Amino acid sequence: MTGRARRPGGRSAAVRRRVLDAALAQLVQHGYDSMSIDVVAERSGVHRTTVYRRWRDVGGLLVDVLDEASDDAWRPPDTGSLEGDLVAVNHEVYAALTANPVTVALIAASFRSEQAAEALRAFWADRYDRCADIARRAAERGEIPAGTDARRLLIAATAPLYHELVLLRAAADAHLPELVARSAATAARAGAFTDR
Amino acid sequence: MTGRARRPGGRSAAVRRRVLDAALAQLVQHGYDSMSIDVVAERSGVHRTTVYRRWRDVGGLLVDVLDEASDDAWRPPDTGSLEGDLVAVNHEVYAALTANPVTVALIAASFRSEQAAEALRAFWADRYDRCADIARRAAERGEIPAGTDARRLLIAATAPLYHELVLLRAAADAHLPELVARSAATAARAGAFTDR
DNA sequence: ATGCTATCGCTACAAAAGTAGATTTAACCA
DNA sequence: TGGTTAAATCTACTTTTGTAGCGATAGCAT
Secondary structure (H helix, E strand, O other): OOOOOOOHHHHHHHHHHHHHHHHHHHHHHHHHHHHHHHHHHHHHHHHHHHHHHOOHHHHHHOHHHHHHOOOOOOOOOEEEEEEEHHHHHHHHHHHHHOOHHHHHHHHHHOOOOOHHHHHHHHHHHHHHHHHHHHHHHHHOOOOOOOOHHHHHHHHHHHHHHHHHHHOOOOOOOOOOOHHHHHHHHHHHHOOOOOOO | OOOOOOOOOOOHHHHHHHHHHHHHHHHHHOHHHOOOOHHHHHHHOHHHHHHHHHOOHHHHHHHHHHHOOOOOOOOOOOOOOOHHHHHHHHHHHHHHHHHHHHHHHHHHOOOHHHHHHHHHHHHHHHHHHHHHHHHHHHHOOOOOOOOOOOHHHHHHHHHHHHHHHOOOOOOOOOOOOOOOOHHHHHHHHHOOOOOO
């Protein structure tokens, strides 16, 4: 997008690569608690002050790591039914929260880094926007009442996953995504997200 | 409960008082970001090393602050209808997340302090347990199907609040509690929390 | 090739966070 | 009322985190 690097060539790019690779590796191998600018700098072979200058804090590093890992072409699933779509979304959320440490780390960092908080806000705003199609299609098929609030529906479908896995830190349960998605679909069919 | 102080008398109690008062005041006046052992120690007039020894980290302080502020005799609301009960619960959650900084601070701290994480887990487990009565009474009144899973219902009712206010950091919206609670009640009536 | 300059590395600090151990204080009890 | 001892203070560190300024390096354009 904007912020085109004024000197994209060899060295800066290489520094960026080495640092982001090191950050991801550190996160995967030793977890969020182990993350610090110094550890990542050491591991990448790039000088501490350079990392401080370019990324400011761990939140900044994670923003960049997520940004690189995330897929600009992402589209919401389209399985042919509301329930199928919600289940599919929830499987993605579940995977993001259990298989991959980046999302949870970014959430943790968002409480200490304005950069990280902002990136997360933007990421989620974008995802929930795109997911509005799921509700639109379901309404067109007549599965749910016209006038269903897409955002409220999607949040009802996904929030319990974040709640259990991130806040309550409950043990991961592989059929939680499906269970929660089905509840949300039932609720939507009953018109739970139409009133104002 | 357990962990009876072996020397509860004057000095230790006074130290505890001064430190916890200082911690709460600091949190209220300058927010979670400003919290550090050193700042709280300075403010309370108790020596840094004493605070480090007794509370270990900011998470430990917040655990104690919450513990003191929280009401052992808390019972879930009983308004006569499922929807009324859920709305009442959500108003409490909403207040805890907007009017009072302790809960959000403890959530933030839980990503850095095992003590804080554990305290939060225990606190929520207890609250959700007590709230099971809400579902039981609703079932007895015939409002919702027998076999409704109380925990899933309560999480459906509250999780979107946490999601919006804590994770998405959306602007506070005073009728969000009611909106979300009503959706959950509708969902429960439609049997969204009975299947396995 | 050569000059321009963004960006990196290095040194040298400063401030914050955390720990260890010796010493003093005061609560409790015989 | 005086001895015992848990818990506080105090001193003196080490480690971690973050910053400032300067000289070196290497993309990039002419």
